[in-house]
Amino acid sequence: MKHLRIPAAIIISISFLVLPAAAEPGKSPLKVFILAGQSNMQGHGRVPMDENKNEGKGTLEYMVRKSKQKELYKHTVDENGKWVVRDDVWISYMGKKGGLTVGYGSGGDRIGPEFQFGHVMGQKLENQVLIIKIAWGGKSLAKDFRPPGSGGEVGPYYKDLIKLTREVLDNLKTNFPGYDGKGYEIAGFGWHQGWNDGCNGDAVKQYAQNMFNFINDIRKEFKVPKMPFVIANSGFGGPGQKNSRRLGIINAQLAMNRVPAFRNNVITIETRMFFRPPEMSPANQGYHWNHNAETHFLIGNAMGEAMAKLVKIADARKK
Numbered sequence: 001m002k003h004l005r006i007p008a009a010i011i012i013s014i015s016f017l018v019l020p021a022a023a024e025p026g027k028s029p030l031k032v033f034i035l036a037g038q039s040n041m042q043g044h045g046r047v048p049m050d051e052n053k054n055e056g057k058g059t060l061e062y063m064v065r066k067s068k069q070k071e072l073y074k075h076t077v078d079e080n081g082k083w084v085v086r087d088d089v090w091i092s093y094m095g096k097k098g099g100l101t102v103g104y105g106s107g108g109d110r111i112g113p114e115f116q117f118g119h120v121m122g123q124k125l126e127n128q129v130l131i132i133k134i135a136w137g138g139k140s141l142a143k144d145f146r147p148p149g150s151g152g153e154v155g156p157y158y159k160d161l162i163k164l165t166r167e168v169l170d171n172l173k174t175n176f177p178g179y180d181g182k183g184y185e186i187a188g189f190g191w192h193q194g195w196n197d198g199c200n201g202d203a204v205k206q207y208a209q210n211m212f213n214f215i216n217d218i219r220k221e222f223k224v225p226k227m228p229f230v231i232a233n234s235g236f237g238g239p240g241q242k243n244s245r246r247l248g249i250i251n252a253q254l255a256m257n258r259v260p261a262f263r264n265n266v267i268t269i270e271t272r273m274f275f276r277p278p279e280m281s282p283a284n285q286g287y288h289w290n291h292n293a294e295t296h297f298l299i300g301n302a303m304g305e306a307m308a309k310l311v312k313i314a315d316a317r318k319k
Contacts, residue, residue, distance in 0.1 A: 026088040026128035028182035032169070033121065033129065033307065035114055036145075036161055037193035039137035040234075043105030043112015044288040045296030058281040060102065060111060060293035073297070075119060076102075089122040090176050092168045093133040097175050104133065111293055113192055113232065113300035120304025125311070130176070130184070132168050134161050140196040141210045142203035149213030150206070158214075162221050186222050187314070188307050189215075192299065194234030195287060198249040208252035212259065215266060226317070228310035230303050231256060231268040236289060238275030264313050267306040274298040 035041060049056030049065070056062040064073045078084055089100040091114060096104065100118040105111045114133050121129045139145060139157050146155035172179045191214075197203035211231070219227045233253040234246065241247060256268045274295045281290035289295040 024087055025178060026122075027126050028180055029127065030172070030179065030182075030184035031121070031125055031127040031129050031187040031311075032184050033117075033131050033188045033190060034161075034165055034186065035117065035131055035133040035135070035190040035192075037135050037191055038139040038195060039106070039135070039288055040195065040236075040296075041112055041114075041133070041135035041190075041192040042137060043110050043114065043135075043296055044291045045105060045111040045115075045293030046282040046291045047102050047105075047109045047111060047293060050282070053282055054279065056282075057279075058276055058290070058292040058294055060297070063294050063297070067294075076115075086118065086122050087178075089118040089129040089131065090178075091118060091131040091133060092175060094135075094164075100131065105296070106137075110291075112296055113190070113303055116297045116300030117190065117304040117307070118300075120301060120308060124304070124308040128179075130172075132165050134164050138196055139193070140200070140203055141193060141214065142197055142200070142206060144196075145193070145214065147210065147214040147217040149217045150210050158217075165222075186224050186227060187311055188228035188230065189218055190230045190232070190303050190307065192232040192234075192303075194249040194253065195236070198234060198243075198245045201245060204245050204248040204252070207249055208255050211252060211256060215256070215262070226265040226314065228307060228314055229262075229266045230306045230310065231266070232271050232299050232303050233268055235271035235273075235275060236287060237272070238277075239272050241272065265310060267310060269299075269302045269306050271299050271302070274302075 047060045049059045049061035064070055064077055076084055083102045085099040085101040087099055091100050091104055093104045102111055104114055114131055118131050144155045144157040147158055148154050197207050215229050219225055231253050234249050253268045256262055256266050276292045276295050278284035278290055281292040283291040
């Protein structure tokens with residue numbers, strides 16, 4: 001793709017899934033999903049509620065206990081109010097591993113998109129699920145994650161992403177003793193990134209081409225030609241975002257929905273409606289989604305719903 005026009009914003013409508021409690025271990029083969037990006041994929045959604053800070057609004061605990069939407073979060077806790085640990089969804093995040101639960105964000109008291117993404121995939125799929133999450137704060141697609149297809153020096157974090165993913169896959173039985181050895185398939189890739197590129201005009205201009213190349217190069221690396229790929233766009237600031245560089249990144253990501261070769265195998269979801277202002281959040285940071293766990297939860301839900309749609313198409317293709 002030599003020249004990619006960035007069209008007007010495309011909003012992908014994703015329904016909300018109300019989930020039951022965690023299931024028993026799933027069937028073979030193991031479905032592997034790679035989640036990658038920068039700090040917002042790391043996840044800064046705060047879990048514990050501090051009533052001295054905005055009455056705890058925007059924390060996961062608040063959403064479960066006090067929000068008007070608490071019914072949507074009930075699957076995340078057991079009958080004793082403890083955070084559920086899923087047996088049918090495993091996660092590996094930079095050396096930390098186990099059943100999916102809270103604490104796989106940027107710290108032990110945080111969540112990222114992986115949290116509800118994993119709950120959705122565990123509910124939607126009969127297979128055992130593994131999430132390999134690899135993310136670092138403050139990284140660009142123009143340089144740090146720069147894919148081979150973009151020319152120039154391949155980004156060191158692109159190389160690390162490939163290396164670390166393969167290390168997990170090469171040691172499945174060691175990392176997850178419950179793995180039955182009956183094989184795995186890389187079933188999809190989720191991407192949430194864009195802040196750093198949005199700080200630089202040149203990076204904004206090349207973002208669409210870099211994103212296009214990144215998708216194709218990841219597929220080549222893992223030999224999955226039409227690997228389902230879900231992008232959560234960089235929607236911090238919400239629908240009122242007016243910064244031209246931020247809008248440039250958002251629209252470059254949404255442009256992937258208009259690439260003919262990506263039809264039915266790539267979806268970019270819109271995240272601006274998930275932004276919550278400081279008065280509804282645990283922090284007034286000006287980035288990291290204001291540490292709002294509701295935001296991270298909703299992004300994960302939308303990514304999971306989109307991924308489930310693409311996986312269903314991919315599985316039908318194999319029959």
